[in-house]
Structures are given as C-alpha cells and as structure tokens.
Amino acid sequence: MVDMRDVVIDKVTINIGVGESGEKLEKAKSVLKLLTTGNPTITKAKRTSREFGLRRDQPIGVKVTLKGEEMDRFLKTALWVKNNKCLSYSFSEQGSYSFGIADYTDFKGMKYNPEIGIFGMDVVVTFKRRGGYRVARRWITPRPVPKKIRVKREEMMKFMKENYNVEILEVG
Numbered sequence: 001m002v003d004m005r006d007v008v009i010d011k012v013t014i015n016i017g018v019g020e021s022g023e024k025l026e027k028a029k030s031v032l033k034l035l036t037t038g039n040p041t042i043t044k045a046k047r048t049s050r051e052f053g054l055r056r057d058q059p060i061g062v063k064v065t066l067k068g069e070e071m072d073r074f075l076k077t078a079l080w081v082k083n084n085k086c087l088s089y090s091f092s093e094q095g096s097y098s099f100g101i102a103d104y105t106d107f108k109g110m111k112y113n114p115e116i117g118i119f120g121m122d123v124v125v126t127f128k129r130r131g132g133y134r135v136a137r138r139w140i141t142p143r144p145v146p147k148k149i150r151v152k153r154e155e156m157m158k159f160m161k162e163n164y165n166v167e168i169l170e171v172g
Contacts, residue, residue, distance in 0.1 A: 082101070086169065102120045
C-alpha cells in the first residue's frame with residue numbers, strides 16, 4: 001500500500017547562468033543538450049542592473065527541468081561527480097536540495113571541447129510528499145502548503161541516504 005506522506009522527488013532543475021546573450025548562451029545550451037535529453041529553455045533577467053550591465057528581460061542563462069527516469073539517471077551521475085557526498089546546509093526548509101558542479105567535463109564520458117569551453121552548473125532537487133502538493137497547484141482556490149505537509153530537512157536527508165547512498169557531511 002502506498003503511503004501518501006512518503007517523500008518523493010518532484011523534479012530536478014539544472015541551470016547554467018552565463019550573464020550575457022549570444023554565442024556563450026548557445027554554447028551553454030549545447031552543454032545541457034549533451035548532458036540531458038531535455039529541451040533547454042532560456043532564462044531572462046528579472047530586473048535591470050547597471051553594475052552587471054543587464055537589462056530587464058535580457059537572456060542570461062539556460063535551464064532544463066527533468067522528471068521521471070531521466071531525472072533519476074541524471075541525479076545519480078551528478079551525485080557520482082560529487083563523490084556521493086552532500087553538505088548538510090545544502091538542504092533548505094522549503095523542500096529543496098541544491099549543489100553546484102564546477103565543470104561539465106567531470107561527468108562520465110564527457111571530454112573537453114575547446115569550441116564549447118568550460119561551463120559549471122547548479123542542480124536543484126525539489127522534493128514533495130506523494131499526495132500533498134495539489135493544494136498549491138489546484139485551479140480553484142490554491143493555498144499555501146500547510147506546515148504538516150511540507151517536507152522537512154531531516155526527511156530529505158534520510159531520503160537521499162536511503163535511495164541514493166549519499167553521505168551527508170555536517171558542516172558548522
């Protein structure tokens with residue numbers, strides 16, 4: 001019997017922030033196509049920043065969201081790159097776990113391509129309960145997710161230890 005309070009992974013989002021549009025953005029898009037079967041989408045700046053030379057709605061990065069078997073496969077290889085170790089402060093109170101990968105060539109089978117260059121990425125794993133998040137996504141009267149339904153840090157850590165054999169390092 002399936003328990004509706006079980007913790008499951010909702011999605012994995014991979015983001016490469018480039019900071020500018022053009023050729024560099026297209027190279028980052030090709031890196032995500034190499035690593036996943038998903039179709040990368042372009043992310044845009046939310047506000048103008050003179051310090052960084054950004055205008056509102058200027059393309060500055062690419063991301064891809066994975067679900068299902070592709071999500072599981074990518075997460076296992078990404079954790080292999082990190083030597084199956086996680087830092088405890090990477091788990092948030094809002095139900096997500098995030099970590100960074102410095103170079104895409106760290107993945108199995110990837111070699112450095114001078115035409116692409118070096119790109120790092122951020123990986124965000126979003127957790128949910130098997131039966132509880134409909135409250136926030138329903139069409140009629142959506143509401144914030146109640147505290148008793150939210151996934152706690154300890155539950156996420158336990159899930160990662162049991163399902164992905166991850167060692168969690170406690171850092172002060």
